[in-house]
Amino acid sequence: MDKKALMDKIFAKGKQYGLNDMEIYHGKDNSFRVKIFKGEIDNYSVSSSEGLSLRGDYNDQMGYSYTSMLDESSVDMLAKNAKENAQVLTNEDREVIFEGSKEYKLKETYSDKLDRVSEKEKIEFAKEMESKAYEYDKRIELVPYCSYGDGSDEVTIKNTKGLELSSRSNLAYCYVSVTAAQGNDRKSGTVYRCSDDFYTFNPGEIAKEACDNAIALLGGQGSGD
Amino acid sequence: MQDKRFIGNLLDEALSTGGDFAEIYVEDTESTGLTMLGGKVYKASAGRDYGVGIRIFNGYNAIYAYTCGNDKEEIAKTVKKAAQAVKKDSLTRRNELKSETVDNIHIIQIPPNQVEKSRKVQLMSAAHAAAKSVDPLISQVSINYSDSSKHILVANSTGKFVEDHRTYTRMYISAVASKGDEMQTGGEGPGALSGLEFYDTIDIEEYARQAARVAVTMVNAKYCPGGRMPVILANGFGGVIFHEACGHGLEATSVAKGNSVFAGKLGQKVANEKVTAIDDGTIPNAWGSTNIDDEGTPTQRRVLIENGILKGYMVDILNGKRMNAESTGSGRRQNFRYAPTSRMSNTYIAPGNDTFEDIIANTEYGLYAAKMGGGSVNPSTGEFNFSVGEGYLIKNGKIAEPVRGATLIGKGNEVIQRIDMVGDDLALGQGVCGSASGNVPTNVGQPVIRVSELIVGGRNGDSNG
Numbered sequence: 211m212d213k214k215a216l217m218d219k220i221f222a223k224g225k226q227y228g229l230n231d232m233e234i235y236h237g238k239d240n241s242f243r244v245k246i247f248k249g250e251i252d253n254y255s256v257s258s259s260e261g262l263s264l265r266g267d268y269n270d271q272m273g274y275s276y277t278s279m280l281d282e283s284s285v286d287m288l289a290k291n292a293k294e295n296a297q298v299l300t301n302e303d304r305e306v307i308f309e310g311s312k313e314y315k316l317k318e319t320y321s322d323k324l325d326r327v328s329e330k331e332k333i334e335f336a337k338e339m340e341s342k343a344y345e346y347d348k349r350i351e352l353v354p355y356c357s358y359g360d361g362s363d364e365v366t367i368k369n370t371k372g373l374e375l376s377s378r379s380n381l382a383y384c385y386v387s388v389t390a391a392q393g394n395d396r397k398s399g400t401v402y403r404c405s406d407d408f409y410t411f412n413p414g415e416i417a418k419e420a421c422d423n424a425i426a427l428l429g430g431q432g433s434g435d
Numbered sequence: 436m437q438d439k440r441f442i443g444n445l446l447d448e449a450l451s452t453g454g455d456f457a458e459i460y461v462e463d464t465e466s467t468g469l470t471m472l473g474g475k476v477y478k479a480s481a482g483r484d485y486g487v488g489i490r491i492f493n494g495y496n497a498i499y500a501y502t503c504g505n506d507k508e509e510i511a512k513t514v515k516k517a518a519q520a521v522k523k524d525s526l527t528r529r530n531e532l533k534s535e536t537v538d539n540i541h542i543i544q545i546p547p548n549q550v551e552k553s554r555k556v557q558l559m560s561a562a563h564a565a566a567k568s569v570d571p572l573i574s575q576v577s578i579n580y581s582d583s584s585k586h587i588l589v590a591n592s593t594g595k596f597v598e599d600h601r602t603y604t605r606m607y608i609s610a611v612a613s614k615g616d617e618m619q620t621g622g623e624g625p626g627a628l629s630g631l632e633f634y635d636t637i638d639i640e641e642y643a644r645q646a647a648r649v650a651v652t653m654v655n656a657k658y659c660p661g662g663r664m665p666v667i668l669a670n671g672f673g674g675v676i677f678h679e680a681c682g683h684g685l686e687a688t689s690v691a692k693g694n695s696v697f698a699g700k701l702g703q704k705v706a707n708e709k710v711t712a713i714d715d716g717t718i719p720n721a722w723g724s725t726n727i728d729d730e731g732t733p734t735q736r737r738v739l740i741e742n743g744i745l746k747g748y749m750v751d752i753l754n755g756k757r758m759n760a761e762s763t764g765s766g767r768r769q770n771f772r773y774a775p776t777s778r779m780s781n782t783y784i785a786p787g788n789d790t791f792e793d794i795i796a797n798t799e800y801g802l803y804a805a806k807m808g809g810g811s812v813n814p815s816t817g818e819f820n821f822s823v824g825e826g827y828l829i830k831n832g833k834i835a836e837p838v839r840g841a842t843l844i845g846k847g848n849e850v851i852q853r854i855d856m857v858g859d860d861l862a863l864g865q866g867v868c869g870s871a872s873g874n875v876p877t878n879v880g881q882p883v884i885r886v887s888e889l890i891v892g893g894r895n896g897d898s899n900g
Contacts, residue, residue: 247692254520255499255774258513263482276482278503287483295479298552302475354694354815389694389815396696398815 211281217368219282220264223289229266229273231307232292233369236262242329243359246336253357264288265307268296272305310373319379321406324360327382332358335413336384342417343388349428350421351396355387360408382408386416390424397430399423436461436598437487439532441507442590445489445514446529450592453523454491454498456752458591459514460729461487462771465548466583471559473575474567479552486771489514493521495757499774530594537726538733540719543602545630547582555580558606558634565640566610569647572654574613576647580606582631589731597731603722603876604633605865608643612650619656619839621649621806621824626865626876629720649806649825652837659826659838661893665801666843666886667794667829672807672864674879677712678782679812680819680847682879685714685739686765687754687777688871689814696817696848700745706851708743709787716764716780722865723781723878730766730775737763739782740851751777769873776872783880787857791883794856796832802841802891803827803834810843817847820892842892850886858883 217234224232238260245253263276266289273296277284340356362380367373383404390397401420403411442459449457463485470478487510488501500517502509547555559578566576582604590596605626612619623642627633668676681697689695697705706712716734718724727733730752738746750758751766754777767778795803803826810821823841827834863880 251496251520253497253499253774256513256516256520257501257772258509259486259501259503259772261484261503274478274480276480277484279483279485280504281506284483291481294552295481298469298476298479298556300475301477303477352692352694352815354692387815396816398813 213366216280216285219285220288221370223285224264224266224292227289227293229268229289229293231370232264232266233307233367234262234264236366237363239361239363241359241361242332243357244333244336245355245357246340247356249337249341251333264292266292266296267307268293270304271296271299271301273297273299307369307371308373309371310375314375319377320362321380324380324382324406324408327408331408332360335411339384339386339413339417342414343386343421346418346421347390347425349390349392349425350388351391352389353386354389355385358382358384381406382411384411384416386420388420388424390421390428392428395428397424397427399425399427436463436586436588439596442596443532445511446590446592448511448514449489449491449518450527450529452518452521453525454493454518454521455527456492456592457529458490458589458730459487460490460771461588462585464583464585464770467547467552467555467581469552469555469559469580471563471578474560474563476556476559484770487513488771488774489517490774491517491521492753492756493523495753497753497774501771527592529592532590532596533594535595535597537597537599539726540717541628541724541726542720543630544632546584546602547604547631548584550631554631558639562606562608562639562643566608566643566647569644570612570651572612572614572651573610573647575611576643577609578606587729589727589729591731595731597727599725599727601628601725602630603627604629604631606639608646610643610647610650612647612654614654617654619650619653621646621653624865626722627720628722628724653825653839656837656839659802659823659841659891659893661891663888664891665798666889666891667798667801667803668807668881668884668886669803669805670858670860670881670883671862672866672879673804673884674783674864674881675807675810675866676819676821676843676850677784677881678779678868678877678879679810680817680845681712681851682779682782683812683814683870684817684847685748686779687748687750687758687760690748691754691757694815697745701747703745704743705745705848706740706743707854709857710740710743710851710854711738711785712740712783713738713785714749714765714779714782718781721781721863721878722876723779725780728764728766728775729768730762732762732764732766734764734780749777749779751775767872767875769875773873778870778872778875779868779877781863781878781880783861783863783878784857784882784884786859786861786882789856789858791858791860794858794883794885795829795834797856798829798885799831801829802838803829804841804843812847819847820844838893840893844890844892850889853887853889854884855887856885
C-alpha cells in the first residue's frame, strides 16, 4: 500500500478511536555487511527493513504502538493499541505533539558517492584488511573478526498538526579484531572505524593499529599479581 | 504463517545459483512494554514485528538476508538478491517439505495478550509499593514490565517445515537507596517462558523487597578491600560469571574457528573435578527454553563439562558443518533480523554436596558475593571483570560486614580450575544475553560455589575505606 495512503488511514482510524493529536514515525533502511575469515567470505548479509510507529493523545496521555507489517491489517491494531496504552498511563507530565518549526536548516547527511562503491570493492577491502593483519607480525595468531558494512536509512515524521518531514542518511563502517599469542599468553586488539567516505578507510593502517593494540598487551601482568 | 508452496518456491530460488543449503525463517511477534517510575506509569507501548529471514550456505560460508512485512513480491525479491551472492555451477536439489509436529512442553495458561493492561499495571503497582515499604532510604523505584508472543516457522532445503509458539513474560524491578551523596541500586528481574500465570507461581512483592533490601544494605556498607582472596559466589545469578567467561567459549560460534580456550580440548580436564556444567533448553517454561531452536532442531539437555572433563559444545547447523558435528539444538537468534548461531539456553553448574553453611564455615577470610552486577568479558581469552552488586566479607568462617564497590577479575578457564567447593542449592537467574545473533533470553545458574582464589578489586587494604 502507498505510504501516504496508509498514514491517512491510520489517522482516520485513530480519530474513530477517540485519539486527538497523532503522529506517525516511519523508518526504512537498507544494509550490507561482509565478514571475512581466512581469506574467504565467511558471512554476507543484505537487508531491507521498514517499520512504523504511531503515538496518539487520549485524555492528555500519549499512547504508543508500532508495526513492521505495513498494510491494511495493521491499521486497526495501531489505533486500538495506542488508545489502550494511553488509558493505562498515569504520567503527570503532559507529552504533546509538536507542530514543527518555521524553518529547518538543511544538513547534508547522505553521500551519493558511498552508494556508488561496488560490492567487489567492499569485499576486496575487507579481505585486504584481514591479510594485512596476518602479514604484520608473526605473533598474530588469528583474525577472528574482520568485517565491512554500510547502511542507509530514511525517516519520515508526519502528524495531525501539519508537520511532515523526512531525512535520509548513510554510513560505512569496518571492524577488525586480532588475537596475538606469545607462549600461553593471548591478547586481542580491535579497531572500529566509521565514515560516509569509503575511500578514507586504509586497510593496512587499520590492521596495523589493531595488531599493535594486541601486541602491546602481551606479557602484561594482571592487577594484584 | 506462509503456505508450503510459496516457501518451497523461495527455497528453489535460494538454491538456484549453487547454494548447498537454504533456509526460510518467518516470524510474527506481538509485544507489550510498560514502564513505571515513582509509582506512575509513564510509558506504554505495544506492537507487532513481522519479517522473513533467508539463509543460504555456500560451503562453510553463509549468506543472510531479511525483509520486514508479508509482501510476497518483496520477500521473493529479497531471496533473489541473497542468491545472487553465490555463483556456482553445481546445483543442489531440495527435499520435499514435510510438516513436523512440535511436542510442546511449555504450556501457556494465560496468554498475555488476553489480559487487560490494567491487570499488568496492578502487578507493577504492588511491586512498587513493596519496594518503597522496605526503608525510607529508598528514593526511587523503577519497574519495567514486558511480555511477548512469538510465532515462528522454519523451513529448509532438507525438507524441514516446522512451526513453534513462544510466550515470554518478565518484570524488572530496580530500587535506588540514597544516603547523603551516596546512591546504590538493587535489581531483580524474574521472567519465564510463560503466560501471566507466572505471577501466580512467584511472589513479585518479595522480589521487589529483595531489590530494595540490597540497595539499602549497600548504601550503608563500607568499601570492599582489594587483593587476592577466596570468593564465594551465591547461587542463581552468580552463574553469570560461568556464562560469560566459560559458556561463550563453549559455543560452536567460537570453537569452530579456534577462537576459544576450549577449542580442541574434548575429553581433557578443563575444570576442577567438582565442576559439572550443563546447558538445558528443555526445562519446562524456563526463561531460556524453547521446544525447537531457531533452526528448527529440537532443544536438548547437554552436558558440557562432567566432573571437570570437557564433554561437549553447543552447536548450530553451520558451525556443526565446520566441526563435523551434529546440531545440538543451540541455533538461536533475537529475531528475523539476525542469522542464527550457537547460543546458550539455560546454562548452569550442577549441584554438588557442600552446604552453604559448610562453605562459609570453611572459609577463614574472603568475599561472599551475594548478588552480581554487570561486567565484561573478552571472549577470545576468557578474561573478565564483574562488579559485585551485594557483597560481604567473611571472617573466621562467618559472614561479617557488608561491603560495596567490589570487582571480580580473572580468566574463565583458570577460575573453573579453582572452584573447590560446590553447594547443593542450585538456582537459576534470568538474563538477556547479547552476542552475534542478537539478544536472547537465557538463564544463568549455579549452586553456591567457592573459588579458592580470585583477584578482588576494591579500595585500600581493609574495609574501612
